[in-house]
Amino acid sequence: MARLVFMGRLEDVAGMGExxxxxxPVEQVLAGLDPALAxxxxxxxxxxxxxxxxxxxxxxxxLVEGDELAFLPPVSGG
Amino acid sequence: MARLVFMGRLEDVAGMGExxxxxxPVEQVLAGLDPALAxxxxxxxxxxxxxxxxxxxxxxxxLVEGDELAFLPPVSGG
Amino acid sequence: MNWRFCLRSAxxxxxxxxxxFDPAAEIAGFNARHPxxxxxxxxxxxxxxxxxxxxxxxxxxxxxTLPGMEExxxxxxxxxxxxxxxxxxxxxxxxxxxxxVLVCAAARHRRDAFAAADFAMDHLKSESWFWxxxxxxxxxxxxxxxxxxxxxxxxxx
Amino acid sequence: MNWRFCLRSAxxxxxxxxxxFDPAAEIAGFNARHPxxxxxxxxxxxxxxxxxxxxxxxxxxxxxTLPGMEExxxxxxxxxxxxxxxxxxxxxxxxxxxxxVLVCAAARHRRDAFAAADFAMDHLKSESWFWxxxxxxxxxxxxxxxxxxxxxxxxxx
Numbered sequence: 496m497a498r499l500v501f502m503g504r505l506e507d508v509a510g511m512g513e514x515x516x517x518x519x520p521v522e523q524v525l526a527g528l529d530p531a532l533a534x535x536x537x538x539x540x541x542x543x544x545x546x547x548x549x550x551x552x553x554x555x556x557x558l559v560e561g562d563e564l565a566f567l568p569p570v571s572g573g
Numbered sequence: 574m575a576r577l578v579f580m581g582r583l584e585d586v587a588g589m590g591e592x593x594x595x596x597x598p599v600e601q602v603l604a605g606l607d608p609a610l611a612x613x614x615x616x617x618x619x620x621x622x623x624x625x626x627x628x629x630x631x632x633x634x635x636l637v638e639g640d641e642l643a644f645l646p647p648v649s650g651g
Numbered sequence: 652m653n654w655r656f657c658l659r660s661a662x663x664x665x666x667x668x669x670x671x672f673d674p675a676a677e678i679a680g681f682n683a684r685h686p687x688x689x690x691x692x693x694x695x696x697x698x699x700x701x702x703x704x705x706x707x708x709x710x711x712x713x714x715x716t717l718p719g720m721e722e723x724x725x726x727x728x729x730x731x732x733x734x735x736x737x738x739x740x741x742x743x744x745x746x747x748x749x750x751x752v753l754v755c756a757a758a759r760h761r762r763d764a765f766a767a768a769d770f771a772m773d774h775l776k777s778e779s780w781f782w783x784x785x786x787x788x789x790x791x792x793x794x795x796x797x798x799x800x801x802x803x804x805x806x807x808x
Numbered sequence: 809m810n811w812r813f814c815l816r817s818a819x820x821x822x823x824x825x826x827x828x829f830d831p832a833a834e835i836a837g838f839n840a841r842h843p844x845x846x847x848x849x850x851x852x853x854x855x856x857x858x859x860x861x862x863x864x865x866x867x868x869x870x871x872x873t874l875p876g877m878e879e880x881x882x883x884x885x886x887x888x889x890x891x892x893x894x895x896x897x898x899x900x901x902x903x904x905x906x907x908x909v910l911v912c913a914a915a916r917h918r919r920d921a922f923a924a925a926d927f928a929m930d931h932l933k934s935e936s937w938f939w940x941x942x943x944x945x946x947x948x949x950x951x952x953x954x955x956x957x958x959x960x961x962x963x964x965x
Contacts, residue, residue, distance in 0.1 A: 502710060502712055502782050503710060503782030503793055504782075504784075504793040505735055505783075506710075507793075518740075540704060544712075544714070544715060546714070547714030547715050547718070553807070563714070565714075565715075567710055567712065567780070568782065568793075568795075569795050569796055569801075570777065570778065570780055570782060570796070571777065571779055571781060571782060571783040571794045571795060571796050572709065572740065572752070572775045572777070572779045572781030572783065573698050573740075573751060573752045573772060573774070573775045573778040573779075573781075573918075576870070580867060580869055580939050581867060581939030581941075581950055582939075582941075582950040583952075584867075622869075622871070622872060624871070625871030625872050625875075630927075641871070643869055643871075643872075645869065645937070646939065646952075647952050647953055648934065648935065648936060648937055648938055648939060648953070649933070649934065649938060649939060649940040649951045649952060649953050649957075650866065650895075650897065650909070650932045650933055650934070650936045650938030650940065651761075651853050651897075651908060651909045651931060651932045651933035651938075673838055674839065675832065675836035678832060678835055678836075678850070678931065679832035679835075679836070680837060682831065682852060682854075683832075686854070686856075686857035686858075686904065686905045687856055687857050688854070688856070689850045689853060689854065689856045690851065690852070690853050690854075690926075691850075691851070691854070692849065692850070692851050693835070693848075693849070693852075694847065694848070694849050694895070694918065694921075694922070695839060695847070695848045695850075695851045696846060696847050696918065697839075697845070697847075697848070698845065699809065699843075699844055699845070699846045699916070700843035700844050701843075702844075702847070703843050709884055721926075728923075748843045749845065759856070761853065761929060761961065764851075765851070765922070765925075765926050765929075768849075768922075768924050772918060772922075775955050776918075
């Protein structure tokens with residue numbers, strides 16, 4: 496199993512903060528989600544981090560056992 | 574009598590912080606001082622304040638009884 | 652406090668606070684640790700009282716938020732000769748009056764302290780891994796960065 | 809404290825301190841008085857420890873120094889929408905570690921608080937009625953403003 500993490504407003508869209516998914520190519524993992532959620536996760540302003548490292552390109556990424564893929568909408572601190 | 578006030582390094586030059594002087598035209602008052610002190614007081618960077626108000630021009634200023642004329646070298650706070 | 656949430660170097664201390672912190676005590680402690688600095692600039696951001704906001708929540712993402720703050724402190728120290736730098740940022744649910752963020756910068760010359768604190772705040776605001784939402788009468792609402800926040804960032808080149 | 813040495817308006821408080829003051833307590837009090845401000849910037853200037861300076865003296869000229877500081881506070885309030893402004897400046901003889909000047913600015917938006925504090929400090933440094941001398945091993949020496957201080961001032965147009 497791998498894990499998807501939804502930060503900020505994406506947590507509201509997903510209805511949960513994280514989700515366990517089958518390991519495999521990211522495209523395949525996303526194809527298995529509610530399409531409304533998948534569309535939001537692929538939004539232009541959403542960044543992704545694999546095990547805490549930003550991905551510059553999700554093409555070809557394959558989640559292996561224990562991986563954590565986080566979806567990061569625009570930040571706002573302070 | 575009127576009073577001259579020497580701030581900052583001018584106090585060291587004068588050897589005192591203030592000096593009682595006879596009322597009268599400023600030029601006349603300065604002429605009565607030690608010339609070495611008078612030269613410093615007339616230095617380009619020294620400003621003057623009469624009773625707490627900056628003078629833009631000392632020409633024609635006459636000290637009357639109780640006046641306080643302050644000599645203000647470049648400031649440095651903070 | 653977990654070791655993951657606290658970094659101390661000779662110059663910088665960076666903390667992610669998971670519960671309320673006392674900014675006045677932090678400032679007093681920072682000042683006491685930096686008698687050699689001529690100038691100390693502090694910025695305190697707090698949840699505004701009286702603006703209709705009942706609560707504010709900041710989320711962080713543990714694998715990235717504190718490392719990002721540490722990197723920010725490192726960059727600020729490289730750019731300005733600071734003698735001390737403290738960054739404390741809350742995560743969790745806050746109420747009006749609660750401190751959100753505190754930045755203290757100590758330097759020999761005041762312009763360096765101002766610049767380092769200002770720089771750190773601009774980057775914490777719109778380039779650190781936090782997500783913010785406010786609770787008002789209408790319920791919770793996520794806050795996205797304003798265009799001004801990005802303009803502020805662009806000042807630093 | 810003599811009435812001449814303290815001004816309080818709804819927004820600004822300006823003080824000329826003739827004896828040591830506790831900056832941490834001043835900051836804590838200021839923060840507590842401004843729960844409505846989103847951001848509070850403070851600047852503390854202190855006599856540097858360890859720089860070979862044994863003592864520092866600041867002279868003021870009573871008829872002009874506090875009125876000049878009050879005018880500075882008025883101008884800062886006109887230029888930036890601050891909700892609170894505190895300026896405390898020491899006069900007299902100080903030793904390393906003593907506070908010289910404290911500026912606190914509270915505003916809804918952090919950039920206003922930064923600008924008001926920065927502006928006030930630049931003007932206190934080189935355009936307020938103080939004269940400064942330092943005592944080191946060689947004895948007392950009067951300090952004149954540096955060219956940088958005038959450049960700092962010119963930033964404000």
